[in-house]
Amino acid sequence: MHYNPENIEPKWRQHWSEIKLYKVDNKTSKPKYYVLDMFPYPSGAGLHVGHPLGYIASDIFSRYKRLKGFNVLHPMGYDAFGLPAEQYAIQTGVHPSKSTDENISRYRSQLDNIGFSFDWDREVKTSDPTYYKWTQWIFLQLYHHYYDLTQNKAVAIQDLIEEFEKNGNTLIQSANSQESVFSATEWKNMSPKKKDDILMNYRLAYRKTGYVNWCEALGTVLANDEVKDGLSERGGYPVEKKAMMQWSLRITAYAERLLNDLDTLQWTDALKSMQRNWIGRSEGAQLFFEIEGHDAKIEIFTTRPDTIFGATYMVLAPEHDLVSAITSADQRDAVLHYVEYVSSRSDIDRMAEVKEVSGVFTGAYAINPFTNKKIPVWLGEYVLKDYGTGAIMAVPSDDERDQVFATKFGLEIIDVVDKSEYPGATLHDKTGKMINSHFLNGMEVKDAIQLMNDKIQTMGIGAKKINYKLRDANYSRQRYWGEPFPIAYDKDEVAHALSADELPLQLPDLENFQPASGGKSPLARAQNWVHQIEGMELETDTMPGFAGSSWYFLRYMDAGNDHAFASAEAIGYWQDVDLYVGGTEHAVGHLMYSRCWHKFLYDLGLVPTIEPFKKLINQGMITAYGYYAEYLKFGHEDRDAMMVGNSKDVNTDTLNDEGINFTGVGSPMRLAYVYDYLDGQNRLTKEKFVEYHNAIGKNFNVIGDTSKYFWVKDDNGEEYFTVNVVQEKMSKSKHNVQNPDEVVSKYGADCFRMYEMFLGPIEQSKPWDTKGIDGVNRFLRKYWSLFYSDKDWSITDSTPSAEENKILHTTIRKVTEDIERFSFNTCVSAFMMCVNELKRLECNKRKILEPLNVLLAPFAPFITEELWQLLGHNTSVHLATYPEFDAAFLIQDTVEYPVCVNGKKRDTVHISSQLSQNEIQELALTMDNVKKYVEGKEVQKVIVVPGRMINLVVKE
């Protein structure tokens, strides 16, 4: 019998599903282990070969843990709310729930095909009302709580109201955005609207003004993703920042805990440092500057109060609240113009721009509280509204960006730190001696900072403060396909929460998914839905993508529960995620939000752990090759202005002779599926281009008219242009999605699984290529042939030789170690070496092959199950016991040593492992090849690394 996955795999797939082999119980005496994959967004392109990379790794680990005797929770579900389904609905009229369900069923069949050990009874779908009921419920808890800094946890808003009734807000220590102070009496006399406004400033889920990308021409709010260079990606219309009342989550209340608890996690240092930098804690001083002729003060935050004598101007973010109030009449036009310009710029553009700074003078002057000098107040796009206070004191002598700004606009620069005693120190280093700074002169920077902090406090112009780069999360989206807020507003715009028994608040059915007028969510079109509560209007915005994904790992513990997001018993048993596998693209966003929600639920006593994900592995992306031809621009009346070719090929001298100017490069043109038409140097010849265009290119908007292209002639007179090959994300729009089904139908799921692992380290990104898959396929057939010689079953019960045992136990050790460190590619190599060697020995012994079969089962679940049954078992190999490693089989009596002279290998020698270092040394010196290099020279030193190598240090 020959290995034939087409026969084996469907049979076991069906059998395992029938007997619910992977069903997991919440009650068992076994130790628990929770392995989680980041759940996918079910896109219309289907699952591509990149998705399963992490799933296969986690599946191998889950199966390994099961064989080791753990009760393993390994679930899967769908992050089903999202923008693409809504856009598809706008284009086609197909309801997002319908397209999402279709995509999900496709994903499901693709996942099933690969043989994962998911317990599908625990599947979750974030867009399911039985799921988002609990997303809404958690939102309500956030709404009903504030963060108490004395207890350092979330506390019920009711307690806060009682405190206000007793003391106003004079005593309470909390995370808030309330600016004014009020007494108990004042509180009691406030209108319900006023009370609601104040409570909003304390709630963990609260409303404030936020900025969105507004596209007037499309009448809609755009995601950052949909904006390119200040224009909408669709249509190329102008986009500007627009202020809107938005829900926010007060994640900043948890900043300190999010930072400190990173230390308890087994995550990579890279990931932790990304999170630390994202939180961006800095200690400094809050400081108020008076403005000449105005009552308002400018609040700034600085980590360098010591440099205040060098603060020669101030910069406000163009969106700063004070801008319109302080702008002088003669600067008004310039300021308005500048604010309009900046509103078209993304935060990334604003931060990334270093060469060309921009700014405008407001006409106002602030007073430097220490020099009492008038300093001009400018606007600059490099100051962001949401970072710090949205205003800075600029010290051009000690900050690079301030320096560039001051130089450009001719602003005064005063040196305040002398770094001459610290050669090599940069502006970023907090070192040096203070100069030109009155009472600070001669002090070290560190001491000066401390002194200034105290001084600011005693002068009453500010205070020591800790600032975080982390910002409160914007939680509103003007979209249809997301969780509705369980919030209704009365006629005074006072927010009222729905009660828990009114949940889920379901999405209304719609036929038109276009945004409603004024950039409102499509929900505003469902007027009956909006007004379903007498005298109230429901919130029409929906929650963002991260809402449902911030707690889904808890739902898997008890997926069907209708009384709680999960029962206390289930959560008590499963506790937290032991191993989380997912992409680095989620390194900050999703992981930060999940950690925050988890800590909030911890404060409420609903989860027992302070962190949700103990250990985390980042899987790399599988990318695809993309092929591009550059658009070249020419200036010549006889030719079209745009041609396609490659700027590398353009000889500008020749062009100029012909009277054609090469004027630059436009955005490149994608040549989908062009691979088969390229030659070895990635050149596309004119002849091949025509073939390509007729067969494929014309379907992908590739221009067919060859005269529009810039052709280069090679020595043989062949005309061509060069195609650039790049690695890029797989996506439907790029037509580069590789479907795993195709690979599975050709080679089988076992082969697909092992090949994905064989491609390389799990955490590395790599392009998809099936070039090497034959090697894995050969391995599986070779493995099968150990059990079958030709047609006949050949397993015997005879006793294994020492060599056979050594091969087996070497493999057990290697594979086990490598699974534990998530190095699955080297596991596959180890299996290959093992099978190569057993094949060489014609080994067909049960005592070797049976344990090997269990060892291989997590990687190749189908072939091992088939062979397990043929070996005479009547329960699944996946319920077997992991083979034990026995070191006794690996004892070696000789060791092979490389012998090096001055670090270069000159010979190797086999030495008994019993020999002493001295004996080894003497032996090495007698070797012919060594003598050659040592002769006539002085041997200064002999280094023997036991079991590793011998090095002779020789001097001329």
Place this chain on the structure above:
RNA sequence: GCCGAAGUGGUGGAAUUGGUAGACACGCUGGACUCAAAAUCCAGUGCUAGCAAUAGUGUGCGGGUUCGAGUCCCGCCUUCGGUACCA
């Protein structure tokens, strides 16, 4: 710009703690089997020179530490991910 990661043969990659660079595969070359092909098996394969033994050289670039550096340090380059409304 800022934060994080990666860069090793023609290709994917291995080298776990500073100790034989290129394991395991793909591809390629030659051979066996075959009427032929597929499959399978055997041998070779970093680069340069040489019939060969062998020598030199070699882990993105430039320096450094060390008996010894792919691995550690300093300075760069390129690519990828994130940058707060893609998921």
